[in-house]
Amino acid sequence: xxxxxxxxxxxxxxxxxxxxxxxxxxxxxxxxxxxxxxxxxxxxxxxxxxxxxxxxxxxxxxxxxxxxxxxxxxxxxxxxxxxxxxxxxxxxxxxxxxxxxxxxxxxxxxxxxxxxxxxxxxxxxxxxxxxxxxxxxxxxxxxxxxxxxxxxxxxxxxxxxxxxxxxxxxxxxxxxxxxxxxxxxxxxxxxxxxxxxxxxxxxxxxxxxxxxxxxxxxxxxxxxxxxxxxxxxxxxxxxxxxxxxxxxxxxxxxxxxxxxxxxxxxxxxxxxxxxxxxxxxxxxxxxxxxxxxxxxxxxxxxxxxxxxxxxxxxxxxxxxxxxxxxxxxxxxxxxxxxxxxxxxxxxxxxxxxxxxxxxxxxxxxxxxxxxxxxxxxxxxxxxxxxxxxxxxxxxxxxxxxxxxxxxxxxxxxxxxxxxxxxxxxxxx
Amino acid sequence: xxxxxxxxxxxxxxxxxxxxxxxxxxxxxxxxxxxxxxxxxxxxxxxxxxxxxxxxxxxxxxxxxxxxxxxxxxxxxxxxxxxxxxxxxxxxxxxxxxxxxxxxxxxxxxxxxxxxxxxxxxxxxxxxxxxxxxxxxxxxxxxxxxxxxxxxxxxxxxxxxxxxxxxxxxxxxxxxxxxxxxxxxxxxxxxxxxxxxxxxxxxxxxxxxxxxxxxxxxxxxxxxxxxxxxxxxxxxxxxxxxxxxxxxxxxxxxxxxxxxxxxxxxxxxxxxxxxxxxxxxxxxxxxxxxxxxxxxxxxxxxxxxxxxxxxxxxxxxxxxxxxxxxxxxxxxxxxxxxxxxxxxxxxxxxxxxxxxxxxxxxxxxxxxxxxxxxxxxxxxxxxxxxxxxxxxxxxxxxxxxxxxxxxxxxxxxxxxxxxxxxxxxxxx
Numbered sequence: 037x038x039x040x041x042x043x044x045x046x047x048x049x050x051x052x053x054x055x056x057x058x059x060x061x062x063x064x065x066x067x068x069x070x071x072x073x074x075x076x077x078x079x080x081x082x083x084x085x086x087x088x089x090x091x092x093x094x095x096x097x098x099x100x101x102x103x104x105x106x107x108x109x110x111x112x113x114x115x116x117x118x119x120x121x122x123x124x125x126x127x128x129x130x131x132x133x134x135x136x137x138x139x140x141x142x143x144x145x146x147x148x149x150x151x152x153x154x155x156x157x158x159x160x161x162x163x164x165x166x167x168x169x170x171x172x173x174x175x176x177x178x179x180x181x182x183x184x185x186x187x188x189x190x191x192x193x194x195x196x197x198x199x200x201x202x203x204x205x206x207x208x209x210x211x212x213x214x215x216x217x218x219x220x221x222x223x224x225x226x227x228x229x230x231x232x233x234x235x236x237x238x239x240x241x242x243x244x245x246x247x248x249x250x251x252x253x254x255x256x257x258x259x260x261x262x263x264x265x266x267x268x269x270x271x272x273x274x275x276x277x278x279x280x281x282x283x284x285x286x287x288x289x290x291x292x293x294x295x296x297x298x299x300x301x302x303x304x305x306x307x308x309x310x311x312x313x314x315x316x317x318x319x320x321x322x323x324x325x326x327x328x329x330x331x332x333x334x335x336x337x338x339x340x341x342x343x344x345x346x347x348x349x350x351x352x353x354x355x356x357x358x359x360x361x362x363x364x365x366x367x368x369x370x371x372x373x374x375x376x377x378x379x380x381x382x383x384x385x386x387x388x389x390x391x392x393x394x395x396x397x398x399x400x401x402x403x404x405x406x407x408x409x410x411x412x413x414x415x416x417x418x419x420x421x422x423x424x425x426x427x428x429x430x431x432x433x434x435x436x437x438x439x440x441x442x443x444x445x446x447x448x449x450x451x452x453x454x455x456x457x458x459x460x461x462x463x464x
Numbered sequence: 465x466x467x468x469x470x471x472x473x474x475x476x477x478x479x480x481x482x483x484x485x486x487x488x489x490x491x492x493x494x495x496x497x498x499x500x501x502x503x504x505x506x507x508x509x510x511x512x513x514x515x516x517x518x519x520x521x522x523x524x525x526x527x528x529x530x531x532x533x534x535x536x537x538x539x540x541x542x543x544x545x546x547x548x549x550x551x552x553x554x555x556x557x558x559x560x561x562x563x564x565x566x567x568x569x570x571x572x573x574x575x576x577x578x579x580x581x582x583x584x585x586x587x588x589x590x591x592x593x594x595x596x597x598x599x600x601x602x603x604x605x606x607x608x609x610x611x612x613x614x615x616x617x618x619x620x621x622x623x624x625x626x627x628x629x630x631x632x633x634x635x636x637x638x639x640x641x642x643x644x645x646x647x648x649x650x651x652x653x654x655x656x657x658x659x660x661x662x663x664x665x666x667x668x669x670x671x672x673x674x675x676x677x678x679x680x681x682x683x684x685x686x687x688x689x690x691x692x693x694x695x696x697x698x699x700x701x702x703x704x705x706x707x708x709x710x711x712x713x714x715x716x717x718x719x720x721x722x723x724x725x726x727x728x729x730x731x732x733x734x735x736x737x738x739x740x741x742x743x744x745x746x747x748x749x750x751x752x753x754x755x756x757x758x759x760x761x762x763x764x765x766x767x768x769x770x771x772x773x774x775x776x777x778x779x780x781x782x783x784x785x786x787x788x789x790x791x792x793x794x795x796x797x798x799x800x801x802x803x804x805x806x807x808x809x810x811x812x813x814x815x816x817x818x819x820x821x822x823x824x825x826x827x828x829x830x831x832x833x834x835x836x837x838x839x840x841x842x843x844x845x846x847x848x849x850x851x852x853x854x855x856x857x858x859x860x861x862x863x864x865x866x867x868x869x870x871x872x873x874x875x876x877x878x879x880x881x882x883x884x885x886x887x888x889x890x891x892x
Contacts, residue, residue: 052646089652118645124653210872214774217546217875218480224517225552230770248872255877317745341766342658346642349778352871432871443780443860444638444676447645449683 041071041080042151044370046102047087047094048119048186049157049164053200054207054348055359056156056186057113057120060086062363063154063184064102064110070371081371085148085455089122091155091164095137095464097144099455109450114360115438116447117348126464128164131171138171140462145172145179147458152180152370154363158187158198162378163402169376180370183378183398184362188345190241193404194396195380199362200345202355202431205245207347208234208289209432211340212249216256216287219336223285229276229327229335230287233320235344237293237301240264240408242344245428246289247420257283258419261323263293264408265417267302273330275418280333288327294319349445353434358391365393389430469499469508470579472798474530475515475522476547476614477585477592481628482635482776483787484584484614485541485548488514490791491582491612492530492538498799509799513576513883517550519583519592523565523892525572527883537878542788543866544875545776554892556592559599566599568890573600573607575886580608580798582791586615586626590806591830597804608798611806611826612790616773618669621832622824623808627790628773630783630859633673635775636662636717637860639768640677644684644715647764651713657704657755657763658715661748663772665721665729668692668836670772673856674717675848685711686847689751691721692836693845695730701758703846708761716755722747777873781862786819793821817858 046063048056067084086100087093093100100121102110113120131138145153155165162183169181185192190201212232219230236242240262250256257279261267279286296305306316307326315325324337358381365379380396383389412424420428438445474491476484495512514528515521521528528549530538541548559566573581583593590611597609613620618629640660647658664670668690678684685707689695707714724733734744735754743753752765786809793807808824811817840852848856866873 048649052649054642089649092652116645117642118647119649121649122652123649125650126653206871210777211771211775213872213875214482214545214776215770217544218770218774219546221476221480221517221547221549221551222553224520224550225554227770232771248870251870251872253869253874253876336769337767338769338771339765339767340771341764342643342646343639343660343766343768343771346646347639348642349638354871429870434871435865435868437863437865440863441681442676442679442857443634443782443862444641444679446681447641448681 041082043082043149044084044152044154044367045087045094045145045150046084046154047090047156048121048123049090049155049161050123050125051188051345052117052119052123053186053188053345054117054203054351055200055356057116058356058359059156059184059186059199059363060120061110061113062360063367066364066367070367081152081367082149085150086121088452090124090126091128092124092126092464093122094144095140096462097457097459099148100452101455104453105450109448112448114356115348117346120450121452127160128167131167139175141168142172142175142177143459146177148455150179152182154182154184154366156184156186158189158192159403159405162192162398166376166398166402169398180373180375182366182370182374183401184366185378185380186359188242189236189239191239191405193401193406196383196391197381197431199355199359201241202352203347204235204242204344205248205428206352206432207344207350208232208242208246208340209248210350212246212258212287212289213254213256215338216249219285219287226334227336228280228285228333229324231290231320231324231335231337233290233292233318233339236263236291238263238405240291243289243291244408244412244420244424247424248428248432256287257285258287258289260418260420261288261290261294262408262413262417263291263295264413266295266297269326273327276327277331288323290320290323292319348438351436352432353436354431356436361393369395386426389433469510471510471577472512472580472582472795473515473522473573473578474512474582475518475584476549476551477518477583477589478551478553479616479773480545480547480551481614481616481773482545482631482779483628483784485544486784486787487584487612487614487627487791488548489538489541490788491795494792494795498795509580509795510577513578514549516880518552518554519556520552520554520892521550522572523568524890525885525887527576528880529883532881533878537876540876542784543776545774548878549880555588556595559595567603569596570600570603570605571887574605576883578607580610582610582612582794584612584614586617586620587831587833590620590826594804594826594830597826608801608803610794610798610802611829612794613806614787616670617664617667619667619833621829621834624811624819625809625859627783627787629669630780630786631775631778632663632670632772633676633856634780634860635772635778636660636670636674636768637676638778640674640686640715640717641682641684643766644677647713647715654762655764656708656713656761657752659718659748659752659763659765661718661720661746661767664691664719666691667833668719671717671719672836672840672848672852675852676856676860684715685713686715686717688847689716689718689722690836690841690845691719691723692841694723694725697754701755704755705759716751718748718751720747776866779864780860781864782859784864789821797823814854817861
């Protein structure tokens, strides 16, 4: 009996990384290679459709036909930041609260003969992916649901690290190191304090990565303010003053999620200015102003914001390879009949660094959060330990610069041809 | 008659660039090659000393003996950001107001047999360099004073562009382009506005460079807010709204020196919050908040700050070559007996881009400021013209990445061995 291979649906979710499109390339290129192989009798997959703006595009049947893109266009995804098909911040509620949406998803899957769902995201989307797998079974329309891991926050459970994190780690460490060389030369008569605020509201993985800026060959006076460590103004200021005395300057990496003594975000509590008025703002700016106010040092501060997660020009090659590999593994898992799993990274060797992928059950990933281990925080709460360094260094290894044109990275955009709709309008 | 060759003194001044150390390498390597050649009878130069922390180190006789550094250490300066010998923000006043300092400078020159003074900086240091050349003549101790141009602000007179600018231009354009790809994929349900504040308080050269992020191959909805264009809130908001309608999102490059309608800095005038209270802060943050307040769009904003001028990992190869060349030319000029000049860049061909160096008189450079031409500002004051693009594109051409070690750029530090003091203490 000849049976047409079922199609795959790929969607990107939540915040972007510099390398999430490499996962898309991994899914699409692997599916294409299987599609060809399928003619010879091996398990096969049809087209890969993509949800435009993530799960929102699936709900509204706004699908993109990736088969309309050339092999070179798909390959170029490996060096293009952002999300090539669009993403969204939209979390499906539980089945009982939101039955209509889940039924709609299955209706769209059915209409487009979707047998494989690849959801590329973080904790929330692992949850969504897991729910879809359960609902599809309950509604009698079986779909292999594979979560493709991605998050700059590095907080996905059951995986040694999250694709996307290595590149932001490389960016923040490089940026801090470079800025430190600048401050060091200005400190004598001008700026003595440099503050950089980084992402990671609930876990200090990115803050820890800033710590790589200093190493044996780079004696940079660096303090880190983790979201895990309650901000102790007095101890902090004493440390800053000591480093300015010993080195002439001080660099400070601050998590956006730094906590005030009462446990709330420092950015929401703020500081008091000279007149006793509360000043709110980003944690980085507040810390810089505090140092100025209490110690009198001139400061500069930077807010890397989206630059840190879109800097494809400085992506970690290791991160890039892992991001591609989880896309490829997702298709392989799906065609092996796996369901409700995620390709998780396992570190099989530290030196030389080696890793492999293994299917991990979404039931144990969804809605969990991998915390920064306490053993990674050292130097009295203001730095990283050797253990942290050992964990982090392999993740930032290697460069894989994009092609440049006219002096700037050349980032192509896909055609994103829509799949003809087969269903009625659905309002989200 | 055998005469010992006179030494050279090199000092870095003002804010750093990603490539100022390439100028230092140009000075030192060229001087070394002449020092060898000198034995054969050609004009020669002795050692190159460097002022520790710029002119301050000269005044306090805190000099560094660069002859104690290996050839490979000096060569590594080409890929190291910051200022290898330290810089300072310190402007010498006029001779009549400050005779003691000028006499001290000459005293230090005389004590260390300095015949050549290479001052690496912007407008202010061109002025200092010019003054030193006049004072040395007046005090009967002749020194060839050559200004080595450097500034991210690109505002030096008589030169087609300033070394240091091309790299910051490449950085801000790349960063905006990368962030735009991120925003584009988030805009459907989340962030629609991205603001990046850039340097250039008095001239919009860096702001103009942000404009390169968008080009024929990259349709990015981008607005620029120049310090040259008085901020017109109503027109600006209308533009933002129109771009969000047409593209779903909008990117905004803001000069730190954006001006309010009364001509003062926007950052000092601030905006009024919903309760009518004034909010001060950086121009970028204020613009972002204003858009949120008036149009309701979610925003993200970035403050590149020192990252933009220290990002050696993304330096423009053209900029690097020019920075090295002005250092080399400075030594050549000095040995040709020129005085009170600066190697100025001349663009001899646009396509292909070709440039050459020519000595320009400091009398016509000191304390002047090259303004962004009105003909470079287009799109109703919110963008750049084709003429600006033609000027800018060659300056960001080429990459010259530093060596990486453990996944991060490896930036060495010189030994900076002090020259034994010969004079008494001088208090600045």
